[in-house]
Amino acid sequence: MSDLAILGAGKLGTTVARLARSQGLAVDVARSGDPASIRLIVEVLAPGARAVAPPEAIAGAEMVMLALPLSKYPSLDADALAGKLVIDAMNYWWEVDGRDTELAHAEPSSSEVVGSFLAGSTLVKAFNHIGYHDLADQARPVGTPGRVAMALAGDDAAARHRVAELVDRLGFDPVELPTLHAGKALEPGHPAFGAALPADELDVLLR
Numbered sequence: 314m315s316d317l318a319i320l321g322a323g324k325l326g327t328t329v330a331r332l333a334r335s336q337g338l339a340v341d342v343a344r345s346g347d348p349a350s351i352r353l354i355v356e357v358l359a360p361g362a363r364a365v366a367p368p369e370a371i372a373g374a375e376m377v378m379l380a381l382p383l384s385k386y387p388s389l390d391a392d393a394l395a396g397k398l399v400i401d402a403m404n405y406w407w408e409v410d411g412r413d414t415e416l417a418h419a420e421p422s423s424s425e426v427v428g429s430f431l432a433g434s435t436l437v438k439a440f441n442h443i444g445y446h447d448l449a450d451q452a453r454p455v456g457t458p459g460r461v462a463m464a465l466a467g468d469d470a471a472a473r474h475r476v477a478e479l480v481d482r483l484g485f486d487p488v489e490l491p492t493l494h495a496g497k498a499l500e501p502g503h504p505a506f507g508a509a510l511p512a513d514e515l516d517v518l519l520r
């Protein structure tokens with residue numbers, strides 16, 4: 314059982330795992346292949362997190378974060394993720410994801426595309442617009458003046474609030490956008506992408 318399962322053991326996944334462990338959350342981290350190959354890195358970067366295979370990570374998780382390259386989303390097990398609250402942290406990045414994909418030209422937000430694929434899951438888009446260095450360096454306790462804000466987006470208000478609580482616990486002021494579609498504003502090419510700013514300044518970029 315875990316509070317958070319993270320699919321993707323790269324820069325973002327291990328950074329979030331470390332933040333979550335620092336708050337005492339039970340965390341599982343998975344890559345696509347043999348989890349033995351990430352055991353050491355997970356132990357070093359996020360002490361106390363478990364390196365497991367995706368099915369095990371998903372099965373016992375209260376929330377599942379997608380921290381893998383966006384173009385790999387069709388490799389996700391939609392049946393296993395059905396019924397789960399899924400946090401989509403993935404961004405379209407042409408150097409990684411390729412230029413000539415549906416995602417490169419998608420009119421909806423990339424999370425709406427992923428959400429259609431994961432039709433049985435409840436999707437919230439979060440952890441997209443802040444780079445992993447800033448996540449690692451800028452996390453602060455609630456009430457700290459100038460605390461950095463993180464925007465998140467989703468159609469399901471209850472799921473959004475739960476992810477907002479996670480964002481807050483991990484060190485950032487949550488700013489909720491009411492639909493997955495509105496989450497387009499958090500994607501590369503939009504003003505808020507890359508922003509690590511307090512809520513009032515982030516709001517200006519989101520408007």
Ligand SMILES: NC(=O)c1ccc[n+]([C@@H]2O[C@H](COP(=O)([O-])OP(=O)(O)OC[C@H]3O[C@@H](n4cnc5c(N)ncnc54)[C@H](OP(=O)(O)O)[C@@H]3O)[C@@H](O)[C@H]2O)c1
Binds near residue numbers: 326383406440
């Ligand atoms: N880096 C950032 O600052 C940042 C910030 C916000 C959002 N993001 C987004 O977060 C995602 C990850 O970025 P990153 O920089 O962390 O990438 P990364 O360092 O390249 O790591 C990607 C990880 O995903 C794993 N992976 C690939 N397919 C998988 C699957 N089917 N199931 C589970 N794990 C899988 C990879 O391992 P294997 O290939 O060995 O499975 C690797 O551990 C991207 O979509 C990116 O746009 C990144």
